[in-house]
Amino acid sequence: MERLRLATLWLGGCSGCHMSFLDLDEWLIELAQLADIVYSPLIDVKVFPANVDVTLVEGAVANEDHFQLIQVVRANSRVLVSFGDCAVTGNVTAMRNSLGGALPILERSYLELADVHKQIPNDTSVVPRLLDRVLPVHRVVPVDFFLPGCPPPAARIRTVLENIVQGKPPHLEGRDLKFG
């Protein structure tokens, strides 16, 4: 059997979903028999490759880099999975939406609450510009499957990956659909 080309992506999230992925523990060794991880914050590859079979996307689309990257990721991935509550609903990352656009948030964080060096970071070659509105991934590009949870427990991630490896559409039900 051909090895699965698996990628994981980290957008606007806390990396908790990736920590939960690492909680797959010894099953990661089994996964390594079946799949190559071709792009991930856990490995050192800078450019998202072509012909990826499955990509797990953690985090919401919160800035311009995320917005551009997710288009490339979608185009290069056969199956795209929204991985965790931030990707699925916006979750904590999107809580700023009810406070208005990017500017009021930046002013609050970097000016009003700062003790020293009050300045909004504005060098976009270093920090990407924030979007005014944080979006769940499926609001930006089509998503094939949703894997909710904050973070999704390792067993839930395993269920989805096992299904994909066996060529079946992942199916979650009951408590495996629990947000939070």
Next chain:
Amino acid sequence: MSVVTLTIDGKLVSARAGDTILTAAREAGIDIPTLCYVDGLSAHGGCRICLVEIAGSPRLQPACFMKVGEGMEVQTDTERLRGYRRTIVELLFAEGNHVCSVCVANGGCELQDMAITVGMDHDRFDYIHPKREVDLSHERFGIDHNRCILCTRCIRACDELEGAHTWDMAGRGSHSKVITDLNEPWGESQTCTSCGKCFMACPTGSIFQKGDTVAETDHPRAKLEFLVNAREKKQWNV
């Protein structure tokens, strides 16, 4: 007491005339999902989760209100109803600010559980992210309007069980909001007895006990049931 016979999901069921479809179904072991309904409080019919199909009627009816009728054929779990129920839950999530991961009621929330029941793996509607308030002026409880689904359970529990009628609804449509007294801070309410029945009744983390942090809320629903039993069946010896 006259008895009527009807079928619910193809099962022959006898019920007392005047019973609702919900009561008849639950007594027959058929569960119809509900959100705004609480045993012992008046029905509200607001959430529409309990909508059922009745043969011969093009309109869906809320099981918590609709009375049983002789020969009625009721369906509680069709594809159409499942579709509507999921849509309702998605709209509830989209309308408020429901962030399960940082909520006191995470793991003990009827909205979260309902999302599981209806199989909601994502929301097809754009979240509105409204700007809503949190009132922490009460000594023992807080209300986070971000998590409120306007089910009116707090209003009914306060009015019908406590007799205080501190809570009421203000505003219209998605601008509706539960208020205490004449929209005054809860802590300054003249009528609130601090009994906590609104907290017992709240399905989400909206009305919470101060000091509870993420996933710690345990709505003491059993206490509410005890009170209802004491009132209706005169059973209060434990």
